[in-house]
Amino acid sequence: MNAPSMSSELHTGMVDVDRKRLRFRVDRRAYTDEDVFRRERAIIFNRCWLYLGHASEIPQAGDFVTRSVGGYDIIFSRDASGTVHAHFNACAHRGSTVCREHAGNTRVFTCPYHGWVYDLGGRLRDQGAKTGYPTDFNADGAYNLRHVPRLEAYRDLYFVNYNARAIDLVEYLADAADYLDLVADQSASGMEIIAGGVSLEAAGNWKLLMENSYDAYHGPSLHATYFEFLDQRVASQNMAATQSGFGRGLGHGHGVFELNLKTGRPIAQWIPPFGEEAKPKIEAIKRNLVETFGQERADRMAERQRNLIVFPNLVVNDNLGISVRTVYPKSQNRMAVDIWVVGPVGEEPLFRKLRLDNYLTFVGPTGFATPDDIEAFDLCQRGNLHAPPAWSDISKGMAADEDLLHARADFMDEAQMRGWWTQWDRILSGAETLEA
Amino acid sequence: MTDLHLRATVEDFLYREAELLDRWRLPEWAQLFADDGRYLIAPLGLDDPEHADPEFVLFLVADDRTRIGQRVARLMKKGAHAEYPHSRTRHTVSNVIVETTDEARVWAAANFITFRARNREIVSYMGRTYYDLTRSAEGLRIREKRVCLDMEILAPQGGLAIIL
Numbered sequence: 264m265n266a267p268s269m270s271s272e273l274h275t276g277m278v279d280v281d282r283k284r285l286r287f288r289v290d291r292r293a294y295t296d297e298d299v300f301r302r303e304r305a306i307i308f309n310r311c312w313l314y315l316g317h318a319s320e321i322p323q324a325g326d327f328v329t330r331s332v333g334g335y336d337i338i339f340s341r342d343a344s345g346t347v348h349a350h351f352n353a354c355a356h357r358g359s360t361v362c363r364e365h366a367g368n369t370r371v372f373t374c375p376y377h378g379w380v381y382d383l384g385g386r387l388r389d390q391g392a393k394t395g396y397p398t399d400f401n402a403d404g405a406y407n408l409r410h411v412p413r414l415e416a417y418r419d420l421y422f423v424n425y426n427a428r429a430i431d432l433v434e435y436l437a438d439a440a441d442y443l444d445l446v447a448d449q450s451a452s453g454m455e456i457i458a459g460g461v462s463l464e465a466a467g468n469w470k471l472l473m474e475n476s477y478d479a480y481h482g483p484s485l486h487a488t489y490f491e492f493l494d495q496r497v498a499s500q501n502m503a504a505t506q507s508g509f510g511r512g513l514g515h516g517h518g519v520f521e522l523n524l525k526t527g528r529p530i531a532q533w534i535p536p537f538g539e540e541a542k543p544k545i546e547a548i549k550r551n552l553v554e555t556f557g558q559e560r561a562d563r564m565a566e567r568q569r570n571l572i573v574f575p576n577l578v579v580n581d582n583l584g585i586s587v588r589t590v591y592p593k594s595q596n597r598m599a600v601d602i603w604v605v606g607p608v609g610e611e612p613l614f615r616k617l618r619l620d621n622y623l624t625f626v627g628p629t630g631f632a633t634p635d636d637i638e639a640f641d642l643c644q645r646g647n648l649h650a651p652p653a654w655s656d657i658s659k660g661m662a663a664d665e666d667l668l669h670a671r672a673d674f675m676d677e678a679q680m681r682g683w684w685t686q687w688d689r690i691l692s693g694a695e696t697l698e699a
Numbered sequence: 700m701t702d703l704h705l706r707a708t709v710e711d712f713l714y715r716e717a718e719l720l721d722r723w724r725l726p727e728w729a730q731l732f733a734d735d736g737r738y739l740i741a742p743l744g745l746d747d748p749e750h751a752d753p754e755f756v757l758f759l760v761a762d763d764r765t766r767i768g769q770r771v772a773r774l775m776k777k778g779a780h781a782e783y784p785h786s787r788t789r790h791t792v793s794n795v796i797v798e799t800t801d802e803a804r805v806w807a808a809a810n811f812i813t814f815r816a817r818n819r820e821i822v823s824y825m826g827r828t829y830y831d832l833t834r835s836a837e838g839l840r841i842r843e844k845r846v847c848l849d850m851e852i853l854a855p856q857g858g859l860a861i862i863l
Contacts, residue, residue: 365744365851459742459757464854488778492769599854604757616754620761628853629740629759631773634781634860641818641857 273692278684279654285661287681288654291647294468299691300595307575307690308333309425310697312435314577314589315339315349318419319455319608325368325383330601332423333591337411338362338372339421342383347416349423350385350408361408372408381408418447419454428698435697437514438669442571445564446581448556449530450607454585457619460603463628467640468647469576469598472590473683475636476578477510477520477570479674480659485639489625489632493526508567508674510660512667515697516574516686518679523567526583526621529614530607531565537617544611572679574686584622596644602626657681706797709807709832712839717790720862725771728862733833733840738762738770740846740863748847749829759859760846774862781860786817788861794827805832805839811846813863815856822856824863825849 277290277299293299313332316339320328327340329352336352338361354361359376371388372381378391385408387401400406413424415432417440422432433440447454475481483490508522527534531549533542552561568582578588585605593599606618625632647655660676667685672678689695719728732738740759741748753761762770773779794810807830814823831843846863853859 457757458755459745461743461757461759462852462854463857464852465857485780488773488776491778492773495769612754619753619757622757623759623761624766627757627759628858629860631770634858635779637858638781 273689273694275688275692277691278688280667280685282663282665285658285663286656287658287661287667287677287684288656289684291653291655294470294644294647294655295595297595300592302691303592304334306693307687308591310429310690311575312413312415312422312424312429312432312573313575314573314587315414315421315423317454317456317587317603317605318347318416318421319453320366321347323368325370326366327362327364327369327372327383328366329362329364331591331599332589333425335411335425336360337423338408340383346384347414347421348383348385349411349414349421350381351411353409354379355387355406355408356390379406385410418443426698430697430699435515436573437517439513439515439517439519439571439573442513442519442569442581443573443579445560445569446579446585446605449552449564449585450610451551451555452608454605455608456587457604457606457615459619460601461628462599462601463637464593464597464599465637465640466596467598467637467644468595469590469592470687471640471643472588472598472600472636473572473576473578474657474680475639476580476588477518477572477679478677479506479508479510479520479522479570480677481639482506485635486632488635492624492631506674509671510674510676510679511671512669512679512682512685513571514668514682516668516683516690517572518574518682519569519571520674520679521563521567521569522674524582525566526568527617528565528568528583529610529617531561541613541617544614572683574683580626584618584620584626586622586626596648598640602628657684701797702799705799705805706795709797709805709830709839710792710795712832713792713795713807713809713830717792720790721788723775723785725774725862729767729771731839731841732764732767732844733835733842734764736764736767736841737843738767738841738862739843740848740859743848743853744851749845759848770862774860779860781858784817786815786861788816789814790863792828803834804842805834806830807832811863813861815861824856824859826863828863 277293279288315332321341324343329338338350338352340348352362354374356379359374361372361374380389382388387406411423412427506522506524510520512518531545533545549565571579576590580586587603590598590600604622624630657677657680660672668682670678739761741751745751777783791812792809796808798806810827812825826848829845832839833842
């Protein structure tokens with residue numbers, strides 16, 4: 264355990280911890296101040312491991328995906344030898360965006376401006392011109408596509424780090440790695456991203472979505488209409504009232520809440536709305552999990568659900584339809600969100616249908632709950648902007664001797680959020696560099 | 700040769716559907732669907748959203764008749780915060796093409812622009828909708844309404860809580 268020693272600590276002054284009064288507060292300017300936004304981009308997103316993509320998005324040699332990660336445009340690709348790369352999507356010549364497609368398969372990337380050609384490994388193959396350059400022009404590789412300083416993977420999840428001296432990904436993930444295992448282990452054939460992910464931009468500071476993503480406290484109030492819908496599906500069960508579980512910090516600002524909410528899971532918790540045909544199949548999947556991982560872990564995987572956050576901005580909702588999200592600030596007042604859905608490779612059509620169906624009713628931007636979260640971000644940001652300076656309270660369930668990065672409390676409490684904000688404060692103030 | 704009477708019948712149906720949505724008469728809108736009717740919004744950015752299958756690809760909306768009723772029931776509640784107070788919408792339908800091969804079925808396609816005004820802001824959704832219609836004693840009923848949006852991402856809209 265690496266509990267922060269409070270005496271030698273640097274602070275942003277934006278996170279107020281009062282252990283005597285059991286009070287944990289965040290200055291609302293953290294959500295509205297342009298300087299905070301600039302420092303977050305410069306420090307948080309340049310020191311932390313950021314989720315880039317999943318191996319299943321580029322399964323074949325030549326496959327590529329382009330996306331924005333922490334303010335940088337990245338080409339995520341697999342070369343002929345199977346090696347995965349992450350290059351900055353800017354030509355070494357004049358900086359033009361080289362690859363303009365969202366995804367595809369190719370042998371080379373050709374810059375549209377002067378025709379510079381790069382192979383999948385980023386090596387400059389051709390400048391489009393026959394004359395004007397010495398023969399050893401790119402002998403030192405200075406004109407290759409620039410590779411990100413660090414690219415590492417954990418269980419098929421690829422992350423980048425823009426700080427070459429950063430600690431390794433596995434060390435960074437700390438206790439969050441175990442929660443990623445709980446997802447990856449659900450299928451022996453591996454997990455894959457399902458086609459149809461969605462991106463959106465919404466009003467509100469990006470940190471509002473982070474807090475919201477593992478905030479069970481808002482469920483019964485903001486999502487009352489969703490719980491009414493669920494209760495209709497699983498007859499005579501009051502979903503909001505029968506939940507139980509815990510929330511905890513997982514080190515390095517990561518956090519989770521885990522609870523038993525009987526919504527049914529293709530892997531592997533049958534409920535009557537899934538139909539009789541699915542019952543023996545889901546029970547067989549459960550037996551396999553028990554054989555492989557033991558009763559306790561199999562029960563956890565199949566019958567509980569988790570909302571995990573890997574600091575700073577990766578959300579993994581391991582529930583009835585597993586989804587992955589990232590969120591970045593467009594400005595202090597606006598966020599950009601990418602959402603993907605995950606399922607086992609080769610999943611039976613019936614289960615894939617259930618999974619997608621479950622996802623659609625809750626977490627999608629057109630579902631029965633997410634639109635109301637998006638509304639809440641807007642409402643919070645308006646209050647943050649258009650009311651006198653104030654503090655946001657994140658005290659629920661706080662203990663006097665709490666180790667803020669590893670605290671554990673009821674899932675309806677806010678221990679996991681206190682871990683996130685503690686790490687945010689440490690990194691932004693320079694107390695934590697995340698360097699080896 | 701387009702059957703002008705059929706075309707007028709379908710256009711009238713689409714305009715009345717838009718009218719119900721803009722007036723937030725959503726329970727009546729739900730009644731436009733046949734018992735096996737589906738309301739779909741295809742994923743963004745697909746090359747061929749017209750033929751995508753919601754059982755294999757993640758759609759934005761894939762409601763069967765029951766879910767259509769649940770969606771409408773939710774949207775009519777005060778607790779559907781994203782649409783409370785209700786936004787003002789204007790569903791505009793054009794470029795209608797109608798085809799039919801037998802007495803019972805009619806296919807139609809129409810461009811749309813739907814404007815949504817709320818909180819002093821206006822956003823719009825654009826695309827083409829494909830209808831699989833059936834003729835019943837009460838007039839046309841929807842077997843499938845498939846909305847194919849042209850936007851690559853939900854920006855600046857943020858979400859999509861209204862019915863398109």
